Amino acid sequence: MLTESFIASTRTVERKAQATATKDIGIHLHDLQPIPSLKTSFKKSTTQSNCLAVSATHIFAAQADKSVIHVYNRDRGNQEALVPFPENITCLALAGPYHGAGTLVLGTQGGRLILWELATGRQISTAQSHLQSVTCLAVDPTFNFILSGSSDSNLQLWSLPSLLSFSQPSQNDPGQPLPLSLLKTLTNHRAAINALLFAHIPGQTSFAVSAANDQTCIVWDYVNGTVLHTYLLGHNPICLALDPADRAAYTGFADGSIQFINFYKPNHPLHGTVDPSQQATPTQPPSSDRWHLPGSLSAPAYSLQVSYDSTTLLSGHGDGKVHTWNIAKGLYSAQLADFTLPVTNLLMLPPTGFPTAPTPNLKLHNVVKPRYESSPNVGTSSHGDSTIPINYNFTAQLLSTLPLLDPCPGASDLDTALTHPSFPDSMLEEGMAELAAMNDRSSGPLDADDHNEADTLRTENQHLKTQLDDALRRQREAIAEVLEYDKQSLRRKEEESVKRARKKRRRIRKMEMEERRRKVVMGEIVEMEKGIGAQGAEEEMDDDDLSSDTDELSSD
Numbered sequence: 001m002l003t004e005s006f007i008a009s010t011r012t013v014e015r016k017a018q019a020t021a022t023k024d025i026g027i028h029l030h031d032l033q034p035i036p037s038l039k040t041s042f043k044k045s046t047t048q049s050n051c052l053a054v055s056a057t058h059i060f061a062a063q064a065d066k067s068v069i070h071v072y073n074r075d076r077g078n079q080e081a082l083v084p085f086p087e088n089i090t091c092l093a094l095a096g097p098y099h100g101a102g103t104l105v106l107g108t109q110g111g112r113l114i115l116w117e118l119a120t121g122r123q124i125s126t127a128q129s130h131l132q133s134v135t136c137l138a139v140d141p142t143f144n145f146i147l148s149g150s151s152d153s154n155l156q157l158w159s160l161p162s163l164l165s166f167s168q169p170s171q172n173d174p175g176q177p178l179p180l181s182l183l184k185t186l187t188n189h190r191a192a193i194n195a196l197l198f199a200h201i202p203g204q205t206s207f208a209v210s211a212a213n214d215q216t217c218i219v220w221d222y223v224n225g226t227v228l229h230t231y232l233l234g235h236n237p238i239c240l241a242l243d244p245a246d247r248a249a250y251t252g253f254a255d256g257s258i259q260f261i262n263f264y265k266p267n268h269p270l271h272g273t274v275d276p277s278q279q280a281t282p283t284q285p286p287s288s289d290r291w292h293l294p295g296s297l298s299a300p301a302y303s304l305q306v307s308y309d310s311t312t313l314l315s316g317h318g319d320g321k322v323h324t325w326n327i328a329k330g331l332y333s334a335q336l337a338d339f340t341l342p343v344t345n346l347l348m349l350p351p352t353g354f355p356t357a358p359t360p361n362l363k364l365h366n367v368v369k370p371r372y373e374s375s376p377n378v379g380t381s382s383h384g385d386s387t388i389p390i391n392y393n394f395t396a397q398l399l400s401t402l403p404l405l406d407p408c409p410g411a412s413d414l415d416t417a418l419t420h421p422s423f424p425d426s427m428l429e430e431g432m433a434e435l436a437a438m439n440d441r442s443s444g445p446l447d448a449d450d451h452n453e454a455d456t457l458r459t460e461n462q463h464l465k466t467q468l469d470d471a472l473r474r475q476r477e478a479i480a481e482v483l484e485y486d487k488q489s490l491r492r493k494e495e496e497s498v499k500r501a502r503k504k505r506r507r508i509r510k511m512e513m514e515e516r517r518r519k520v521v522m523g524e525i526v527e528m529e530k531g532i533g534a535q536g537a538e539e540e541m542d543d544d545d546l547s548s549d550t551d552e553l554s555s556d
Helices: 020-024 160-164 415-421 425-443 448-522 529-555
Strands: 002-012 027-031 039-042 047-054 058-063 068-073 078-084 089-095 104-109 113-117 122-125 134-139 145-150 155-159 184-186 193-198 209-213 217-222 226-230 241-243 248-252 258-262 301-306 314-319 321-326 329-339 345-348 370-371
Touching: 002 047, 027 047, 027 058, 027 078, 027 329, 039 078, 039 160, 047 134, 047 345, 058 193, 089 134, 104 134, 104 160, 134 193, 145 160, 145 193, 145 209, 145 248, 226 248, 226 301, 248 301, 321 345, 329 425, 415 425
Parallel strands: 047 089, 122 370, 241 301, 301 345
Antiparallel strands: 002 027, 002 345, 027 039, 047 058, 058 068, 068 078, 089 104, 104 113, 113 122, 134 145, 145 155, 155 184, 193 209, 209 217, 217 226, 241 248, 248 258, 301 314, 314 321, 321 329
């Protein structure tokens, strides 16, 4: 059974009667088919429009008015990392396959682009290219081009391979553009760009669509930098969505209404987007293609998405509700969900359940936090340099055997070795021949060079042996000095202990004599002088014994 889901993100607003639990939740994973239901939620996130990106394993949310991105792990269902950046992130887009390890493209408030390779941590930053903040980003289906829109009303086209390349072409060659130079700048809009999308189908007829605050929607031939057609909308479009077959576009407005833009009129198979005779004349979509919310509903439409079968349009509004529209009838269908907070982003996930779905070759379990690279790939010498840094590591899990290609005729030995299942026979034979040559040399007679090398080794060994004997002798002398020092220290401690004992006995004897004198004065009975004399003699003998002990220690 096919299952179709979408991810919605919200922006926190100050609201008095707002539950704390609801305020904490900022990202929701919701099923659309076969039964609409909420699957899971991620907390502690608040995002502006164009600030959400999703892969098969992770969700990336740029926090509103902050220079921080929250990374959520979809397998574990929790927040994996909080990644800071040098300036506020105003929009982002994921470049790379849905099942894989791609590159996250970030637009900044200062008008720059930042590229973060999720599996390596490599971070590249361009110079300021827009005069104002970057408001939206889009990556083409082939992952070769990036379009950036800004509040300065300009669109800029970038080459993604050039931005990520390690090569440094010569700057002395005037015919070779620098890797970080813009491919094109598109300047037909007259106000801030709000939304930007590439067509889903790649090829020579591929195009891009932009919507701006000048109340226009423009279809571009971005490869040649020309306008295919301009649509006059009458109101400022806030968001934009494309039909999966690139047959129509949908724009949302501040009153919650939706404008349907049909690229192919029923009575005319070729519209202005492909008919050169109609490209120069702007057109205004008919009022009958303007869809309105029922009743008193009028919350702004901040985000739009189209289902996989192109039958249902989803719209996220400022009152937190997600509504569905019947595209075939051009009518409002029903309310799908209510997230309380303004729904600023909607992203449809690829449907699952196909019986012949291909198995992913790669899985990114954890992102590698960015490591800033100050000079991305602008050469500093007169010759190109494509050296990959030694600390450039790719961290991911391979889920299947890498495809092996048959080497082309005339392929190099390296290409042959890379495409071989194990090791080529020629490489094994060459290695065995080198080992045999080494064995023959070691078992044969020594030549003059070998004799000289042996003499040199013997001389070095003798010198090392002499140094070792000197070191052992110095070690023995140092040990003897340490032992003698310890012996003298012990002797001094014992002498000091004896002296302290003698002083203590003399002090006690003096105190006893003072006590006897006091008793005589007070008329108390005292011992016989004879006894006193005998006791004094014994104490003097004890002092003599202590003195003799001290003398013996000194003689030792």
